Amino acid sequence: MQLVGAWIGRDGDRLSGEVRVLGPDGGPSRAPFRVLGARTEPCGPACLRFSTRAAADALAVAVREPGRSHRIELPTRWEQGADDRARRMLERAQRAMRDLDTAVERERATSGIGPGARTTYRIQAPDRMAWSTDRGIQTVVIGDRQWRRAPGLGPGWHEGSYGGGLAFRTRTWFRWTPFARSVRLLGIERVDGRRLARLALFDEGTPVWMGMAVDLETYRVLRVRSLTPSTFTTTRTSDFDEPMDIVTPEEASDGR
Numbered sequence: 001m002q003l004v005g006a007w008i009g010r011d012g013d014r015l016s017g018e019v020r021v022l023g024p025d026g027g028p029s030r031a032p033f034r035v036l037g038a039r040t041e042p043c044g045p046a047c048l049r050f051s052t053r054a055a056a057d058a059l060a061v062a063v064r065e066p067g068r069s070h071r072i073e074l075p076t077r078w079e080q081g082a083d084d085r086a087r088r089m090l091e092r093a094q095r096a097m098r099d100l101d102t103a104v105e106r107e108r109a110t111s112g113i114g115p116g117a118r119t120t121y122r123i124q125a126p127d128r129m130a131w132s133t134d135r136g137i138q139t140v141v142i143g144d145r146q147w148r149r150a151p152g153l154g155p156g157w158h159e160g161s162y163g164g165g166l167a168f169r170t171r172t173w174f175r176w177t178p179f180a181r182s183v184r185l186l187g188i189e190r191v192d193g194r195r196l197a198r199l200a201l202f203d204e205g206t207p208v209w210m211g212m213a214v215d216l217e218t219y220r221v222l223r224v225r226s227l228t229p230s231t232f233t234t235t236r237t238s239d240f241d242e243p244m245d246i247v248t249p250e251e252a253s254d255g256r
Contacts, residue, residue: 002029003209003227004061004072015076016051018043019061024111024230029063036060036071075186086185086199089214090176096219097174097237101125104239110232125170128246140249143167147249157249174221179203179210188216196222 002024008017015038023029028046037060038052052059058073079085097103103123110116118134129141137150146162162168179201186198194215201210206228213223224235 002031002063006074008076010054013054015054019048021046031063031065033061033063036062082185086183089197090180090183090199093214093219093221094174094176097221098171101241102244103237105235105237107235111230123170123173124244124246127168129168130246141168179208
C-alpha cells in the first residue's frame with residue numbers, strides 16, 4: 001500500500017512540481033517510482049522534482065512493489081472556483097447524511113499487511129448503533145450505554161458505558177469537515193445512471209487523506225476511502241432510511 005501525492009504548478013505549456021510517495025507507516029516509501037514522460041531529479045527521500053509539457057489532463061506516476069506495479073494518474077487541471085464548489089458539496093453531503101433515519105456501513109480496514117478486518121455498522125437515529133466484525137465481535141450502543149460480546153470475554157453480553165459516558169448521537173457519526181482543511185473536486189462522472197462527484201479531502205495535521213463519492217441527486221455519500229499513517233480504510237454506505245430496529249440484547253432475547 002503506497003500513497004502518491006504531488007504539488008503541481010502550471011506555467012504556459014509546462015507543468016512542474018514534486019511527487020512524493022509514502023509507505024504504509026506514513027513515512028517515505030522504499031518502493032521505486034517514476035513520473036512518466038517527465039524530466040526528474042531527486043528532491044529528498046521518496047521525492048522527485050519533475051518538469052513536463054502540459055498537454056495531458058493528468059500526471060502519470062508508476063510505482064513498483066514486489067511482484068506487481070501500479071500506475072496512478074493525478075489530475076493537472078482545475079476549474080476556477082472548483083475548490084469552493086467542492087467544499088459546498090461536502091458540507092451539503094454531511095448535512096444529508098446526518099438527516100438520515102437509518103443507514104448501513106460496510107468497512108474494510110487494513111494496515112497493508114495481512115487480510116485486514118471487516119466491520120458492518122447499522123445506524124439508527126437519533127442515538128442507536130450496532131456493529132459486528134468478521135472476528136466475532138458484536139456491539140450494541142444506545143445513548144451512553146454499550147453491550148458487547150466477543151471471543152475471550154466470557155459468555156453472554158457485557159454491559160458498560162459508551163465513550164467514557166458521552167452519549168452516542170448519529171448526527172456526529174458522519175463527520176468529515178474537520179478533516180477537510182483542503183477539499184478538491186476531482187471530477188463528476190455518471191455511474192449506473194447516477195451523477196457522482198469525486199471529492200478529495202486532506203488534513204495535514206492528523207494527517208488523513210480521503211476520497212469520497214457523493215450522489216449529486218441525494219447528496220448521500222456512497223463511498224469513502226481514507227488513509228492515515230497506519231491504516232487504509234474503504235467504507236461503503238447503503239440501505240438509506242430502510243426499516244431498522246436496534247434494541248438492547250435483553251429486548252432482542254425477549255423477541256422484541
